[in-house]
Amino acid sequence: MGILLTGGTVVTAVDTYQADVRLEGEQVAAIGHCITKAGDEVVDVSGCYLFPGGIDPHTHFDLPIGTMRTADDFASGSKAALIGGTTTIIDYATQFRGESLQEGLNNWRKLAQDKCYVDYAFHMAITEWNDAVAREMESLVTEQGVTSFKLYMAYKNVLQVDDGVLLSAFRQAARCGAILCLHCENGDVIDTLVRQAVQQGQTTPRYHSLTRPALVEEEATRRAVLLAKMANARLYVVHLTCTGALAAVREAQNAGQPVYAETCPQYLLLDETYYNKAGFEGAKYVISPPLRSRDNQPELWQGLINGTLQSVATDHCSFNFIGQKDLGLHDFSKIPSGMPGVETRLSLLYTYGVADGRINLNQFVALTATNPAKIFGLYPRKGTIAVGSDADITVWDPRYEGVISAKTQAQLVDYSPFEGFEQKGQAKYVYLRGRLVVAEGQLTSSQAGGQYLCRKPYSTGEN
Amino acid sequence: MGILLTGGTVVTAVDTYQADVRLEGEQVAAIGHCITKAGDEVVDVSGCYLFPGGIDPHTHFDLPIGTMRTADDFASGSKAALIGGTTTIIDYATQFRGESLQEGLNNWRKLAQDKCYVDYAFHMAITEWNDAVAREMESLVTEQGVTSFKLYMAYKNVLQVDDGVLLSAFRQAARCGAILCLHCENGDVIDTLVRQAVQQGQTTPRYHSLTRPALVEEEATRRAVLLAKMANARLYVVHLTCTGALAAVREAQNAGQPVYAETCPQYLLLDETYYNKAGFEGAKYVISPPLRSRDNQPELWQGLINGTLQSVATDHCSFNFIGQKDLGLHDFSKIPSGMPGVETRLSLLYTYGVADGRINLNQFVALTATNPAKIFGLYPRKGTIAVGSDADITVWDPRYEGVISAKTQAQLVDYSPFEGFEQKGQAKYVYLRGRLVVAEGQLTSSQAGGQYLCRKPYSTGEN
Amino acid sequence: MGILLTGGTVVTAVDTYQADVRLEGEQVAAIGHCITKAGDEVVDVSGCYLFPGGIDPHTHFDLPIGTMRTADDFASGSKAALIGGTTTIIDYATQFRGESLQEGLNNWRKLAQDKCYVDYAFHMAITEWNDAVAREMESLVTEQGVTSFKLYMAYKNVLQVDDGVLLSAFRQAARCGAILCLHCENGDVIDTLVRQAVQQGQTTPRYHSLTRPALVEEEATRRAVLLAKMANARLYVVHLTCTGALAAVREAQNAGQPVYAETCPQYLLLDETYYNKAGFEGAKYVISPPLRSRDNQPELWQGLINGTLQSVATDHCSFNFIGQKDLGLHDFSKIPSGMPGVETRLSLLYTYGVADGRINLNQFVALTATNPAKIFGLYPRKGTIAVGSDADITVWDPRYEGVISAKTQAQLVDYSPFEGFEQKGQAKYVYLRGRLVVAEGQLTSSQAGGQYLCRKPYSTGEN
Amino acid sequence: MGILLTGGTVVTAVDTYQADVRLEGEQVAAIGHCITKAGDEVVDVSGCYLFPGGIDPHTHFDLPIGTMRTADDFASGSKAALIGGTTTIIDYATQFRGESLQEGLNNWRKLAQDKCYVDYAFHMAITEWNDAVAREMESLVTEQGVTSFKLYMAYKNVLQVDDGVLLSAFRQAARCGAILCLHCENGDVIDTLVRQAVQQGQTTPRYHSLTRPALVEEEATRRAVLLAKMANARLYVVHLTCTGALAAVREAQNAGQPVYAETCPQYLLLDETYYNKAGFEGAKYVISPPLRSRDNQPELWQGLINGTLQSVATDHCSFNFIGQKDLGLHDFSKIPSGMPGVETRLSLLYTYGVADGRINLNQFVALTATNPAKIFGLYPRKGTIAVGSDADITVWDPRYEGVISAKTQAQLVDYSPFEGFEQKGQAKYVYLRGRLVVAEGQLTSSQAGGQYLCRKPYSTGEN
Numbered sequence A, B, C, D: 001m002g003i004l005l006t007g008g009t010v011v012t013a014v015d016t017y018q019a020d021v022r023l024e025g026e027q028v029a030a031i032g033h034c035i036t037k038a039g040d041e042v043v044d045v046s047g048c049y050l051f052p053g054g055i056d057p058h059t060h061f062d063l064p065i066g067t068m069r070t071a072d073d074f075a076s077g078s079k080a081a082l083i084g085g086t087t088t089i090i091d092y093a094t095q096f097r098g099e100s101l102q103e104g105l106n107n108w109r110k111l112a113q114d115k116c117y118v119d120y121a122f123h124m125a126i127t128e129w130n131d132a133v134a135r136e137m138e139s140l141v142t143e144q145g146v147t148s149f150k151l152y153m154a155y156k157n158v159l160q161v162d163d164g165v166l167l168s169a170f171r172q173a174a175r176c177g178a179i180l181c182l183h184c185e186n187g188d189v190i191d192t193l194v195r196q197a198v199q200q201g202q203t204t205p206r207y208h209s210l211t212r213p214a215l216v217e218e219e220a221t222r223r224a225v226l227l228a229k230m231a232n233a234r235l236y237v238v239h240l241t242c243t244g245a246l247a248a249v250r251e252a253q254n255a256g257q258p259v260y261a262e263t264c265p266q267y268l269l270l271d272e273t274y275y276n277k278a279g280f281e282g283a284k285y286v287i288s289p290p291l292r293s294r295d296n297q298p299e300l301w302q303g304l305i306n307g308t309l310q311s312v313a314t315d316h317c318s319f320n321f322i323g324q325k326d327l328g329l330h331d332f333s334k335i336p337s338g339m340p341g342v343e344t345r346l347s348l349l350y351t352y353g354v355a356d357g358r359i360n361l362n363q364f365v366a367l368t369a370t371n372p373a374k375i376f377g378l379y380p381r382k383g384t385i386a387v388g389s390d391a392d393i394t395v396w397d398p399r400y401e402g403v404i405s406a407k408t409q410a411q412l413v414d415y416s417p418f419e420g421f422e423q424k425g426q427a428k429y430v431y432l433r434g435r436l437v438v439a440e441g442q443l444t445s446s447q448a449g450g451q452y453l454c455r456k457p458y459s460t461g462e463n
Helices: A074-083 A101-112 A131-144 A163-176 A187-199 A206-210 A214-231 A243-254 A265-269 A272-276 A281-285 A294-306 A345-355 A361-375 B074-083 B101-112 B131-144 B163-176 B187-199 B206-210 B214-231 B243-254 B265-269 B272-276 B281-285 B294-306 B345-355 B361-375 C074-084 C101-112 C131-144 C163-176 C187-199 C206-210 C214-231 C243-254 C265-269 C272-276 C281-285 C294-306 C345-355 C361-375 D074-084 D101-112 D131-144 D163-176 D187-199 D206-210 D214-231 D243-254 D265-269 D272-276 D281-285 D294-306 D345-355 D361-375
Strands: A003-006 A009-011 A016-018 A020-024 A027-032 A041-044 A049-052 A054-059 A086-094 A119-125 A148-152 A179-183 A235-237 A259-263 A393-403 A422-432 A435-439 B003-006 B009-011 B016-018 B020-024 B027-032 B041-044 B049-052 B054-059 B086-094 B119-125 B148-152 B179-183 B235-237 B259-263 B393-403 B422-432 B435-439 C003-006 C009-011 C016-018 C020-024 C027-032 C041-044 C049-052 C054-059 C086-094 C119-125 C148-152 C179-183 C235-237 C259-263 C393-403 C422-432 C435-439 D003-006 D009-011 D016-018 D020-024 D027-032 D041-044 D049-052 D054-059 D086-094 D119-125 D148-152 D179-183 D235-237 D259-263 D393-403 D422-432 D435-439
Touching: A009 A361, A049 A361, A054 A074, A054 A345, A054 A361, A074 A086, A074 A422, A074 A435, A086 A101, A086 A361, A086 A422, A101 A119, A101 A131, A131 A163, A148 A163, A163 A179, A163 A214, A163 C187, A179 A214, A187 A206, A187 A214, A187 C163, A206 A272, A214 A235, A214 A243, A214 C214, A243 A259, A243 A294, A259 A294, A259 A361, A265 A294, A265 A345, A272 A281, A294 A361, A345 A361, A345 A393, A345 A422, B009 B361, B049 B361, B054 B074, B054 B345, B054 B361, B074 B086, B074 B422, B074 B435, B086 B101, B086 B361, B086 B422, B101 B119, B101 B131, B131 B163, B148 B163, B163 B179, B163 B214, B163 D187, B179 B214, B187 B206, B187 B214, B187 D163, B206 B272, B214 B235, B214 B243, B214 D214, B235 B243, B243 B259, B243 B294, B259 B294, B259 B361, B265 B294, B265 B345, B272 B281, B294 B361, B345 B361, B345 B393, B345 B422, C009 C361, C049 C361, C054 C074, C054 C345, C054 C361, C074 C086, C074 C345, C074 C422, C074 C435, C086 C101, C086 C361, C086 C422, C101 C119, C101 C131, C131 C163, C148 C163, C163 C179, C163 C214, C179 C214, C187 C206, C187 C214, C206 C272, C214 C235, C214 C243, C243 C259, C243 C294, C259 C294, C259 C361, C265 C294, C265 C345, C272 C281, C294 C361, C345 C361, C345 C393, C345 C422, D009 D361, D049 D361, D054 D074, D054 D345, D054 D361, D074 D086, D074 D345, D074 D422, D074 D435, D086 D101, D086 D361, D086 D422, D101 D119, D101 D131, D131 D163, D148 D163, D163 D179, D163 D214, D179 D214, D187 D206, D187 D214, D206 D272, D214 D235, D214 D243, D235 D243, D243 D259, D243 D294, D259 D294, D259 D361, D265 D294, D265 D345, D272 D281, D294 D361, D345 D361, D345 D393, D345 D422
Parallel strands: A003 A041, A009 A049, A054 A086, A086 A119, A119 A148, A148 A179, A179 A235, A235 A259, B003 B041, B009 B049, B054 B086, B086 B119, B119 B148, B148 B179, B179 B235, B235 B259, C003 C041, C009 C049, C054 C086, C086 C119, C119 C148, C148 C179, C179 C235, C235 C259, D003 D041, D009 D049, D054 D086, D086 D119, D119 D148, D148 D179, D179 D235, D235 D259
Antiparallel strands: A003 A020, A009 A016, A020 A027, A027 B027, A049 A393, A393 A422, A422 A435, B003 B020, B009 B016, B020 B027, B049 B393, B393 B422, B422 B435, C003 C020, C009 C016, C020 C027, C027 D027, C049 C393, C393 C422, C422 C435, D003 D020, D009 D016, D020 D027, D049 D393, D393 D422, D422 D435
């Protein structure tokens, strides 16, 4: 009646050991030797690692931008996630101006409903602030399990809020036990630089990078840290890319401030020279913040090792090269910003992190599952392999060797930013709440079995 | 035939969950629900936490100092350890001048043999360096499982080595996969200050503290960090007490240097005002480094939370107030330096750390067991509750409330430095490799069942 | 035909020595022994220091705020300056919205013309930015000797500009050889805090301080430093008050960035407890940034000593307690912000700096005259006692002892923020371009002899 | 009866202005226009800068090392100094073991007496410490004008003292108003590395550099700073070469600790690649600390600009390549350590500092004269051009262009480490206490007219 995964090596954020894992219903029922029960289905996972199913805390599926939507919706995006070994995503729902938070959340819940193959939750992006929104923040936390909110320091006149709003939001978040996710780039400066570049005819993709230099990210990150400090609130810096921002985060942590930060595989593995590719190729890498110079990367890896960075997310936000990215063919500022990644997160971090000896297996698990679960209130239901936790298990075969390519990907987008990258290891089987959803690298079902996840607020006394 | 601990909450360095734990032979066989086997002894541990048995990586049992020995030998000290919830110690064996490392190690193994109630290993303290010693370091690592070595930057003319020796030792350790434990105080400066104080008739216990100011520890710690950096070697700073030394460690860690550090309960909870106690009372607190001003403590706690400090040890080194400490009645420099603590480590850290909300349960386990096990090559056999690990389990009853007192302690010493301190929680049952050794807070056997532990060297690629 | 000041001690930013100083026409003609010429007027200045006339680089005379103007206009303000030993001011001319820079400058030049008793120059405050303003910046630098410009990061909807404007202004300043003076407080955050305080009925003067915490200044200072770095431009931080901002400035300087900063006597000597004075007294101290906690002061003094801070200015901006400050009797946000100080700058810094042993005479001169002259392009005409420089000399009698009081001040305002403060030393004689303007502490003429000063731009290669 | 230098530009550490300078007797009598007296000798110095005569605070003339002495004695060395524009040196007298300080000082005074062409003072190097030496320190300060003392952290078994001695010396220096000059390299580590290198047959000059890595200097500098802090004493770090040591000094200064540091032209202009020169050429550059990698140089220059480094000295300690350096032909550890430089200090710093736009004229004067004079108690007699100061004036002709070469140097040594370096500017005339000693770049007299200088102790209250 249960499922026995036998012969594998269980990996948590702290332990690595050989044991059988027995799933019953939707949970892990037992771990150990000789724990099989009559009627159990026995699955041989010899030679494989059992990772807690990955949690990607930063995706944008079915996101409307101007007149278009991202290439991946919740169906295609979440299928790609599963194939890559990720069983939970936290997507960003957005309150567009004029909407209530509730309206924004409802819109996104509808987009995901019955289409999402992984379990899912939402951060709520706030673009307008007033007393009503403040009250809604509280009710979303307590009644709907939305315990993290995002604000943008960039995208002037669209998503950007001013520092007074940031402080107000931090204060309310601190009251509610919520955490704020901040996009840290100085939007006013970027707006000036972009307008000036376009005016001067600097319109190719590389100007995307040149008009968003690392200093605008460092500046905004320092500002975010100080605003959070004023409010005694928790801060999660999304998609951190550069050493200056990393230093800002580290200094705050050393002083005991509850600041967390994520980076993404693209910032660890790609760099700004990609914008110089021939023709319009650079547009594939137009993301915000942009790719940086390669000398930022050793410190980012070091940040993953020494705990400055808690999380590796994807910021998956895919646009087709043909038909979408090319909107900016003659003006980089019109290129939709974003790239795919939800499918390749685990394999890239495993290949270039674990297999290359930069991080160990426990750090891999912490970064891809346990830490995001703890920071965002999903733990202990998600994020670990422990008795009583959801049986979200990624059976990882480290012997697999392949090459990443758009031709073979599940993501519904016409290119891969990691085209040609070597891949070591693969999600051989994936279980979502005890149900086999991927076998031998293929989806086993055409049913979208993902559930909406209510998350817990932070309560004082936790660390 | 096994033992089933049922109804408790398993705590590891990352997870906290309710599950039964089944011990079979000397290991943990299974964790989960419905895992009992016919013939199992079932022990109800409802309401209790199951912690991995504590590892105290810094004890001095049966240590000879001049003409005396510490009050606790391996028998009394290890019994006290067990009662306090600690199942493994790493004691410091010493090569006295003129001896080989092997002779030193043999001496200590004899002291422990058949007398130690907990599993035990040895760091090897080196007081002389030459080519033969360098070769012995390697053979101790590879053949006898001694993978950590200690050197003293203090105790001039006795234990202290010079910086050339330190560098040589670091280099050899890096080659062998060993880690160096350093006592970081500037012995030359202390020697000068002590001689001068005694000469000026400043002989009461408080001058112990005044002749070893925090700056001599900060200085030595910075020096140790830079010497380790030159050798590309791993460093473990023992008994760190002050903010300056903490900053030195943190800066090194931020730069990616493999530096680890421990502190002790006395530095977290007592302070230098204890040296001003009436009469000769201050002698009870004569330890090296000495107690510091109270304003160091918030940063030390912060260091436990943010990972700068990996370990809470005791530096247990007990001397009776009557008959030993009083040797220095008229000259503080003759007071034997050290205090007991192996028995109260877990209860103090639980009471003032966990119960007071400073650290959480997972951090408690990491600091008292998992981190020391990983750093010193005992993991995964020791330091966690995982299938296949030794069944060293401390069943902790958080409902216990008591008061620490010399009258009720197991430590064979005539005072307690924590006399009158409140205690929350207690090791209700303790299992050592599957065998019940403490029940209801009392030893259950008069047999010394501790084993010598061979430890693993560090191998490149681990973090 | 010349004037010989004999028997005094000449003090420059580096030297202190006894010598006669001979003035001829408007300049210093000679320094030495036996330099008198036939016909010289000989003035005995035995026992006195000869300081270069003070330069106050931050005043607001005759400033319109809403429906009122400051209590001091250029006549009363500059007379008070002279009596206090200051012979040059740099006042802030303002471009109000809708005006060109030229219009703003013209307005201020008219206010000063024929009324100012000290030599004067203007920083130009910019409140709107566009291509025309950018071009005006250049012409003001090259044609009118205005080589410093001010922008406000505070005063939302009134003076505040956004970060894009700041960057653009920095870039243009770097091109023109100009320096930007920034008021570093986060106006968006302050606006939010003030509105919220008022809304909650928190209307007494102390809420002025609580709604502008030190962190908003630290944040803005860090932002200013990073924006200047992006533009490779020179930055002068006005009225720096707190340790966080000081650290931001110091870090930039250590990295070789040309960042300068001033503080004011009120931040060195008064503190936030003044806001708790009985009744409405606190309003006298309503300035922006507000007075801080006393623990900032040792680091500010240290910054004066170690060169982090180059300048002590006053931000003189006086409002009468009766009739002006009381506009905010029921709402702190309506209290006009500012206090007098131009008269007491030298005596306070001498009394509490030099006489109290915190700084030496050379540092005193550097901070009050030489550094401002060099930073703002007045040097070597102003700011030192050297052959060929303007004969602006303050003959300082260190034997004077008195008490500061509104009753005896020249400033045309009905209170003194330093009421009752001890004063050591006094400007016994003051010479402006070779003309005696103060004798025995009294003005010697009723004629406004101040000249407008064209300043030099910065040219690459200077340090 | 006086001398009038007319038409030149006077440069001090703060001012630059055109004026005549009138010398009378040994002092500067007047500066200004129209100051000539009947009978004055008038010297046209049009187009030249008048610098205060250079002060080289770090020379070793006639130094015995083992069986040899340095190539330059006080005659040849001081002649070279004059020709280079330096009018004062502070040489290092040494107490060899077994001697009293007084004996050491007497030995050096005899070496200089009647042979030295520049004014001179001595730092006293202490190699043994006891109560008698402590008392001597005080009497040298108060009775013989020796107010600075040197201790070595390197040269094990020869000059090196331990940290207890350092602390004792710092404490006594603080009592006496003296300053300690420290050679900051970790001698124990160097000794170990050198013995090991030689043992392994690594004997070419480049191993001199490899056995004294920058980290041993950084370590010792940090240690020196902390020991000075413990004693509340003043520290002057000699010949600082690397970024790590610079950071240690800067951090101390930021915290208000009175720490000063010097660097030398060789560390600003040469680098460790010189040790790889063909044959035995590298021996010419064997100095301690050794030349470093080029990437240290920008931060050293920055340290000169922002005031972290106060002084540019030479550590002139010359040995002939043939007959002296070649003692170490087969063993780098036998190469006498040191190089010449007293002659080229000003021209190198002028050429690569001022003419290349790295520093300005005032900084040049501060670094080469004013700061050393102030730090070491020679000011205001030496170190500036001011009325009443000694008429030590270097008339610098900036139009001179030449090339540095051993062939043309005055230094009595058979090579120049700066062979072939471009030189801009030259000491056209040099006056020592009012007497012309160099004209058109040539000595004008064969008489050694240097005087011994009694220096002043530091007194509290100075900065």
